Amino acid sequence: MSRRRLSPPLIPGFWLIVAFLLLLGSVGGYFYFLARQTTFERQAISSEP
Numbered sequence: 001m002s003r004r005r006l007s008p009p010l011i012p013g014f015w016l017i018v019a020f021l022l023l024l025g026s027v028g029g030y031f032y033f034l035a036r037q038t039t040f041e042r043q044a045i046s047s048e049p
Helices: 014-037
Strands: none
């Protein structure tokens, strides 16, 4: 026997929105981590060819 849903969901597409926000947050967090770990330094130019 399968259970029937008594009422429709309060927010249609809720889990789709949660999955999208989780994906967006993980990609954004990855790029934030890369940006925090990246350092720019001036390199000395050698005069030898």
